[in-house]
Amino acid sequence: MSGEVWLLLLAGLPLLGLQLWAIADAVRRRDLALAHQIGWLLALAVIPIIALGIYIVVRPPRAVQVSGGHADMARAEAIVLLAERRQRGEIPADEYGVEVAAIASYD
Amino acid sequence: MSDADGPTTLPTSRKDRAIAKIVSFLARAVFREIEIYIPEPVPPGAPLITVSNHFGGFSDALVLLAVLPRRPGIVARDVIWKILPAAWLMNWIGGIPVHKPADKGSATSNDEMFASCYEALEENGHILIFPEGVTRNEPSIAEVKTGTARIAIGARAHGADDVQILPVGIHYENKAALRSRVFVNAARPLDVDNAVADHETESGIVTANDREAVRELTDAIDVRLRRAAPDFDNWGEARSLAAAADIALRSQLDDPSAAVPLGLRDRLANTLADRPADDRERISAAVSEYRDDLEGIGFTDAELHGQLSTGRFLRSLVQQVVIAVILFPFAIIGAAINWIPFLLVKAVGLRRVAPSVNATIKPIVAFVVYGITWGLVIWWAISKFGWQAGIAAFVLLPVYLAAVVSFIDRFVLLWRAFRRWRARTGSDGLEGHIAAHRTAVVEAVLAS
Numbered sequence: 061m062s063g064e065v066w067l068l069l070l071a072g073l074p075l076l077g078l079q080l081w082a083i084a085d086a087v088r089r090r091d092l093a094l095a096h097q098i099g100w101l102l103a104l105a106v107i108p109i110i111a112l113g114i115y116i117v118v119r120p121p122r123a124v125q126v127s128g129g130h131a132d133m134a135r136a137e138a139i140v141l142l143a144e145r146r147q148r149g150e151i152p153a154d155e156y157g158v159e160v161a162a163i164a165s166y167d
Numbered sequence: 168m169s170d171a172d173g174p175t176t177l178p179t180s181r182k183d184r185a186i187a188k189i190v191s192f193l194a195r196a197v198f199r200e201i202e203i204y205i206p207e208p209v210p211p212g213a214p215l216i217t218v219s220n221h222f223g224g225f226s227d228a229l230v231l232l233a234v235l236p237r238r239p240g241i242v243a244r245d246v247i248w249k250i251l252p253a254a255w256l257m258n259w260i261g262g263i264p265v266h267k268p269a270d271k272g273s274a275t276s277n278d279e280m281f282a283s284c285y286e287a288l289e290e291n292g293h294i295l296i297f298p299e300g301v302t303r304n305e306p307s308i309a310e311v312k313t314g315t316a317r318i319a320i321g322a323r324a325h326g327a328d329d330v331q332i333l334p335v336g337i338h339y340e341n342k343a344a345l346r347s348r349v350f351v352n353a354a355r356p357l358d359v360d361n362a363v364a365d366h367e368t369e370s371g372i373v374t375a376n377d378r379e380a381v382r383e384l385t386d387a388i389d390v391r392l393r394r395a396a397p398d399f400d401n402w403g404e405a406r407s408l409a410a411a412a413d414i415a416l417r418s419q420l421d422d423p424s425a426a427v428p429l430g431l432r433d434r435l436a437n438t439l440a441d442r443p444a445d446d447r448e449r450i451s452a453a454v455s456e457y458r459d460d461l462e463g464i465g466f467t468d469a470e471l472h473g474q475l476s477t478g479r480f481l482r483s484l485v486q487q488v489v490i491a492v493i494l495f496p497f498a499i500i501g502a503a504i505n506w507i508p509f510l511l512v513k514a515v516g517l518r519r520v521a522p523s524v525n526a527t528i529k530p531i532v533a534f535v536v537y538g539i540t541w542g543l544v545i546w547w548a549i550s551k552f553g554w555q556a557g558i559a560a561f562v563l564l565p566v567y568l569a570a571v572v573s574f575i576d577r578f579v580l581l582w583r584a585f586r587r588w589r590a591r592t593g594s595d596g597l598e599g600h601i602a603a604h605r606t607a608v609v610e611a612v613l614a615s
Contacts, residue, residue: 070496074566075559113558120184133431135419139613140431143438147394160613165419 079108082115091120138163183238186260192565194233196537197226197530200348202430203234207355213329214288214322215239218315218388220308220396221297223342226349229530230337231295232260234351239295240287242280242314252535263287263294265314281321281375288322288330298388304521306397306405308389316384319359321375332357334388336396338433343516343525346572350429352437354391362387397433399440407451412436414457414468414605415612424473424587439615446615453611457604464601470583470590471601480588484581491577498574501567504544508536537568 086092086100103111139160146156194201209215217239221227228241238261245264248254257264265280287294296318299309319330333356340348366373366380373380399405412435416427439450461467475483512533516525541564549557 070500071559071563074497074563078562078566109555109558109562113562116562117188118184120187132421132425133419133428135421136416136427136431139416139419140435140438143435144394147438147441157614163419164609164613 075109075112078116079104079112082112085119086115135163135165182259186232186238190229190232193530193534194229196568197229197346197533198349199346200429201230201233201351202348202428203351203353204430204434205353209236209331209333209356210329212291213331214291214327215293215331215333216288216315216319217293217295217333217335218298218311218392219295219335220337220392221299221302222304222306222337222397223339224302225528225530226339226342227297227337228295230349230351231335235293235295237293239293240283242284242294242296267300281318284318285322285325285327288318288327289325291327294318298392306399306402308393308396308398311385311389311392313381313385315388316381317375319384320363320373320377320380323359323363324372324374330359332359332388334391334395336392336394336437338397338429340429343529348429350433352395352430352434354395357384357387357391359384394437394441397437397440404440404447404451405436407454408436408439408447409433410458410468411450411454411608411612412439414454415609417468417472418605418609424475426469435612439612442615446611450608450611450615453604453608457601457608460601460604466586466590468605470586472605473587474591475584475588476591477588480584483584487577487581487584491574494570494574494577497567497570501569501571504540504564505537505568505571508533508540511536 083101083104086097086104089097092100100111100115104115142151142156142159142163145151146153151159215237217231217235219227219231223230228243232238240261240263241257242263242265243257245266247257247262248264256262263280263283266277284294286292296315298311298315300312300314301309303309315332319332323330334354336352336354338350338352340350362384363373363377363380366377366383375381397405399408409432412432413427416431416435417423420427439447457468461471464471512529515528515532518525518528520528541561544564545557545560548560
């Protein structure tokens with residue numbers, strides 16, 4: 061393969077991927093007004109590389125992972141919450157024991 | 168893990184956005200996973216003082232800047248301002264210098280620091296304080312100093328309304344390692360108005376000179392910080408209770424092959440650390456016995472109880488190999504560009520220094536050496552192909568680095584899948600014996 065083909069594969073392909081991601085991201089974002097969304101889409105279409113560079117710089121960072129709320133970990137989360145309530149003195153030890161026994165699986 | 172509704176709100180000014188961007192990129196490069204737990208939101212717009220444990224030096228500030236809802240002014244020892252690049256960095260991110268009598272040649276009064284903090288809080292701002300005043304290498308909280316309480320009460324007396332204190336605990340899976348996990352555990356915020364209400368007199372509002380009010384507020388901060396942050400007697404107990412929490416929680420998962428989130432594990436371990444000594448000893452003894460079993464057969468609890476069938480292992484094998492093949496050419500470019508800064512950061516990590524010192528130095532060195540390397544590549548692209556190529560290089564450099572990291576991750580995931588598949592056949596005949604010791608750990612944790 062010639063140098064140009066390699067350049068197209070190794071630089072053009074990820075740039076195209078990023079360009080598509082930026083377009084999808086701009087459409088999906090809820091913090092942008094419709095006019096700004098249209099502005100970004102036009103810019104990404106007309107001046108692709110420059111607009112992509114600017115979009116990546118000015119886009120707010122992604123949110124971090126927030127602990128909790130997983131359906132498949134409901135029992136584990138409930139046990140941790142109970143232990144924390146007991147630690148803060150919100151439930152007595154005997155009530156904690158009863159509630160943990162009701163939640164936990166000892167298989 | 169939800170990735171959608173994190174506490175990171177939109178930074179307001181251009182400078183805030185730039186700082187948030189750089190910090191977020193650095194934090195995601197240094198840590199494989201950043202998780203946060205906030206049980207109760209802080210009133211929006213209220214003046215806020217975040218207090219945190221200080222196990223990881225510079226990494227603590229990096230992690231908190233990446234996860235906290237508003238960019239805080241960081242209260243830090245004024246000796247940092249004596250190192251020029253650090254001084255520039257601290258001034259840019261809005262650091263507030265604090266004098267410590269032990270630091271030779273520093274200022275002699277903290278009047279300016281108090282004034283800066285009052286000013287920030289009066290404008291409904293946000294400041295970050297490490298109230299122990301030192302970086303710790305032990306898994307426990309040192310004595311909480313009175314400075315935070317004096318700032319909170321003083322700011323209130325100067326006119327700041329509804330001051331809130333948010334204690335947070337930073338939990339590192341391995342603070343000296345690159346690409347490990349980190350968990351930020353927030354306690355419930357402390358409302359300063361409520362905390363000092365009993366000290367209010369008819370003659371006037373409580374001030375920072377009221378020693379009793381300062382002492383009480385400091386004690387309240389101390390209690391919440393110890394619940395949020397790791398606070399164990401020693402490293403042996405910290406590891407033992409974390410392992411016990413991990414085993415007990417895995418036993419409660421619907422899918423035992425799923426990983427126990429660091430956040431859940433460390434929150435439960437924190438509550439175990441508060442149990443009476445007898446309970447903790449019983450848990451540690453049960454863990455020790457089970458660990459001996461595991462060492463005997465050469466598997467971890469996660470491998471033994473997250474066993475993979477041959478079909479699932481083969482699916483994982485094909486999936487990881489396909490992704491690795493796609494990533495390979497980009498990973499090669501990434502490796503070619505980044506091997507020198509990578510080795511430099513690795514060399515810094517080999518120094519025989521305290522883990523907290525390593526956790527400070529490594530991100531700073533990484534920031535500098537990767538920054539210089541990428542700057543040189545962008546400069547080369549501009550000079551050879553023009554400025555559009557420079558922009559393309561700027562966009563692609565993080566992609567190539569991500570390709571290297573992801574390529575290596577494929578092999579780590581594949582190795583784990585292999586171990587879990589092997590555990591299916593390797594542990595036959597030992598089930599009853601091991602299961603009894605494992606149940607003993609689960610029961611010791613849940614009954615304590």
